[in-house]
Amino acid sequence: MITIENLTVKYGGVVALDSLTLNISDDVVGLIGPNGAGKTTLTNAFSGFAPVTDGKVVIDGVNLLHMAPHKRACWGLARSFQKVQVVDDITVADHLRTVLTANGVPRSARNARMSEVLDFTNITDERDTLGADLNPFQKRMTEIAKCLIDRPRIILLDEPGGGLSEGEMQHLRFIIRETKSRFGAQIIMVDHDVDLIRDVCASTAVLDFGKLIAFGPTEDVLRDEAVKAAYLGR
Amino acid sequence: MPRSQITPLAILLIGVLILPLILSSLWVKVVTSAAIFALGAAGISVLFAQLGLINLAQIALIGVGGWVALRLNYATPLPFTVIVVIAGVATAFVGAILALPALRMRGLYLALVTLMAAGAFQILFNAFQFPNGGEGFWGVARQSAADIRRPSVAQSDVGYLRYTLVIMAAGFGLVALHRITGPGRAWAMIRQSEANAMAAGINVTFYKIWAFALSGLLAGIAGALLSGALGQLDARSFLASEGILLFALAVVGGAYSWVGAIIAGVLYKLLPALLNDWGLSADLALILFGAALLHAIMTAPRGIAGQLLGALQRKPS
Ligand SMILES: Nc1ncnc2c1ncn2[C@@H]1O[C@H](COP(=O)(O)OP(=O)(O)OP(=O)(O)O)[C@@H](O)[C@H]1O
Numbered sequence: 072m073i074t075i076e077n078l079t080v081k082y083g084g085v086v087a088l089d090s091l092t093l094n095i096s097d098d099v100v101g102l103i104g105p106n107g108a109g110k111t112t113l114t115n116a117f118s119g120f121a122p123v124t125d126g127k128v129v130i131d132g133v134n135l136l137h138m139a140p141h142k143r144a145c146w147g148l149a150r151s152f153q154k155v156q157v158v159d160d161i162t163v164a165d166h167l168r169t170v171l172t173a174n175g176v177p178r179s180a181r182n183a184r185m186s187e188v189l190d191f192t193n194i195t196d197e198r199d200t201l202g203a204d205l206n207p208f209q210k211r212m213t214e215i216a217k218c219l220i221d222r223p224r225i226i227l228l229d230e231p232g233g234g235l236s237e238g239e240m241q242h243l244r245f246i247i248r249e250t251k252s253r254f255g256a257q258i259i260m261v262d263h264d265v266d267l268i269r270d271v272c273a274s275t276a277v278l279d280f281g282k283l284i285a286f287g288p289t290e291d292v293l294r295d296e297a298v299k300a301a302y303l304g305r
Numbered sequence: 306m307p308r309s310q311i312t313p314l315a316i317l318l319i320g321v322l323i324l325p326l327i328l329s330s331l332w333v334k335v336v337t338s339a340a341i342f343a344l345g346a347a348g349i350s351v352l353f354a355q356l357g358l359i360n361l362a363q364i365a366l367i368g369v370g371g372w373v374a375l376r377l378n379y380a381t382p383l384p385f386t387v388i389v390v391i392a393g394v395a396t397a398f399v400g401a402i403l404a405l406p407a408l409r410m411r412g413l414y415l416a417l418v419t420l421m422a423a424g425a426f427q428i429l430f431n432a433f434q435f436p437n438g439g440e441g442f443w444g445v446a447r448q449s450a451a452d453i454r455r456p457s458v459a460q461s462d463v464g465y466l467r468y469t470l471v472i473m474a475a476g477f478g479l480v481a482l483h484r485i486t487g488p489g490r491a492w493a494m495i496r497q498s499e500a501n502a503m504a505a506g507i508n509v510t511f512y513k514i515w516a517f518a519l520s521g522l523l524a525g526i527a528g529a530l531l532s533g534a535l536g537q538l539d540a541r542s543f544l545a546s547e548g549i550l551l552f553a554l555a556v557v558g559g560a561y562s563w564v565g566a567i568i569a570g571v572l573y574k575l576l577p578a579l580l581n582d583w584g585l586s587a588d589l590a591l592i593l594f595g596a597a598l599l600h601a602i603m604t605a606p607r608g609i610a611g612q613l614l615g616a617l618q619r620k621p622s
């Protein structure tokens with residue numbers, strides 16, 4: 072259960088999130104809205120990268136905002152970025168090892184964990200490939216593998232579907248649907264692809280100008296007139 | 306043993322066995338100095354290559370290591386090698402303190418902060434000089450300097466060159482070990498994006514401080530070795546401007562490999578001595594360095610070492 076209460080983020084004069092209040096309990100929750108609505112800002116507020124001026128984010132009774140950013144990760148918050156953040160000169164396995172070390176996963180468990188997530192994300196063959204030599208899909212999958220490997224409670228995905236082909240999208244859908252049952256993590260996913268959101272998200276929140284304009288079961292939200300006007304443009 | 310380790314070890318063995326045989330006594334001293342500053346340059350490279358941080362205070366830190374070593378030499382009966390280790394650790398702490406501004410700054414601003422630190426040390430070294438066996442905390446005597454102990458295996462200059470080369474190689478090994486293990490991976494991720502690193506659970510503050518401490522450790526060891534090589538240190542060798550020069554040479558040599566650090570040490574100490582030997586002004590070295598720096602900035606971002614290693618790799622075996 073994630074409780075967001077009165078969350079406000081300001082960049083100078085720009086109010087990127089305006090007193091946002093939201094309770095999230097579904098396994099996969101979508102977050103949509105036009106460009107500049109504050110979607111990335113919300114994920115950044117979770118991670119500790121956005122200047123939060125008010126409010127709280129409480130997950131399982133813990134207020135995230137009181138923790139240093141890296142401690143939030145160790146506590147169980149994982150995320151991917153809108154722009155993929157794969158490091159060129161280390162291998163896929165090294166990306167995963169870094170997360171395992173940082174989160175204090177015991178050595179004995181590391182190899183099994185690594186094989187498990189590599190298999191799940193379909194990049195077992197790229198285990199020893201350098202970041203620079205991965206294709207865009209493999210980069211995305213490396214990021215998702217990084218998210219999964221320390222068994223987080225929550226995973227934030229910021230536009231994971233950007234630039235993927237139809238076949239690759241199918242695999243992404245599979246990963247998102249299976250994550251809760253296999254790894255126990257709840258997912259909040261930002262994306263512009265309404266079909267993807269419709270397929271995988273039980274409920275969806277819509278932001279516009281930093282304000283929540285709709286929240287509920289995905290189908291209902293996508294039919295909402297205000298949402299259509301603000302976002303879907305039809 | 307992987308090939309990547311055989312080559313450097315073979316070069317070390319050749320250096321330790323052959324160099325002392327072919328060098329005259331003057332050049333033994335020069336090469337010893339070059340090796341010492343190569344070790345110091347390796348510390349600059351760690352920060353620059355792993356984290357993109359500019360440290361212009363490495364010469365000052367070498368001075369700190371030298372000061373600690375001389376102080377301990379006169380105040381305690383500790384063996385030289387122990388003194389080297391203590392000087393390294395003490396300087397690592399000073400390096401870690403230098404990291405504090407680095408936590409908030411990058412690029413030019415950080416460079417300026419380290420330059421100011423180097424300037425402050427220059428003033429301190431000038432005001433208090435280096436211990437030479439005198440009384441009191443600062444240990445400076447007016448008369449000529451008392452002896453500095455060297456390790457029993459390295460009493461002669463030739464022995465000391467060998468000793469220095471082995472410690473230099475160990476220092477390079479320590480850096481290599483960092484690169485291929487946890488800290489190196491964490492640094493790589495921090496270099497890519499601090500946000501990304503934090504999101505992966507990496508304590509960015511800790512790993513930045515660690516990098517500065519490692520750089521300080523190498524500087525401190527280099528400083529202690531220098532005190533043993535020269536027997537006495539002169540405040541004029543530790544000017545802030547020398548820190549800029551060593552940084553520039555570490556970049557020219559190539560910050561991404563130990564070969565670059567050796568090139569930096571050679572350029573810093575050997576080239577001026579060579580020019581002197583040929584009857585040319587050692588100041589000519591500065592002009593050459595300037596040209597080399599421009600070359601590095603414009604065409605060889607991985608330095609001379611990068612070009613050499615690139616050429617070797619391209620050559621079909
Ligand atoms: N680091 C920052 N500094 C200043 N303003 C920012 C910063 N990050 C975001 N903003 C502003 O906050 C608002 C919300 O931006 P945000 O990136 O959260 O939008 P978004 O919903 O993720 O958009 P997109 O769909 O384009 O990714 C925008 O007006 C943006 O200009």
Ligand SMILES: [Mg+2]
Pocket residue numbers: 110111112153229
């Ligand atoms: Mg965004």
